[in-house]
Amino acid sequence: MPSLHDFLLAVGFYTRLPSPAKLDYRRLPFACVYLPLVGWLVGGFSASVFWIALQVWPQDIAVVIALIAGILLTGAFHEDGFADVCDGFGGGYDKQRILDIMKDSHIGVYGVTGLLLLMLLKFRLLAGLPAHLPPFALLAGHSISRWFPLYLMYRYDYARMQPSKSSGAVFKPEAKTLLLAGIPALLPFALLPPLFLISLIPMALITLGLGRYFHRHIGGYTGDCLGASQQITETVFYLSLSALWTYI
Secondary structure: OOOOOHHHHHHHHHOOOOOOOOOHHHHHHHHHHHHHHHHHHHHHHHHHHHHHHHHOOHHHHHHHHEEEEEHHOOOOOOHHHHHHHHHHHHHHHHHHHHHHHHHHOOOHHHHHHHHHHHHHHHHHHHHHOOOOOOHHHHHHHHHHHHHHHHHHHOOEEEOOOOOOOOOHHHOOOOOOHHHHHHHHHHHHHHHHHHHHHHOOOOOOOHHHHHHHHHHHHHOEEOOOHHHHHHHHHHHHHHHHHHHHHHOO
């Protein structure tokens, strides 16, 4: 059953926000249902920072400051996973090599290049939207993009046999858990034009593709794969908004 304890666990694990010291981290797997709500916190904070910065600086500067704010709040948790996936799948030639590279704390040329291009794309997409739209895009993007990793956990197995930094958060959510988490994930769309719901289609397709790709190469997913899927689906959401805005 959903609980405040599990929500605080999710906030403490997936952000840099302080959380109570006496939390039962054995409950961490069950806290994943609150990932979209964590997205509310990150997206809401980024949106607020954007709006404040926009009162002083041009929109492109406000977007950069908002992106920095989101990274500071999460400690680049998901960006780190994306960079590791770029390095692992870019430089690995078999399952074990890919997993070893992703576990390495050093970042390589694939990770640096991928992260730079990803952040550049996010910046350009948000800076190209009308000035009133990025706050709502940030709130919805951070929330809905944190639901799709739950689908990967539901559909596939964890790829590592040995313990890792993410193995404590590994479990298979039930279908009802996915549905429960989907409610807060979709709520921010109420602040956007209904046409923007179409963005769920490319986000779903890219998640299906990522899941198949990960499964084919490493037999499932890792924590880094989940982080990468969040970053990629968030960016696909901004891409969709940018394209759909033409028709609003």
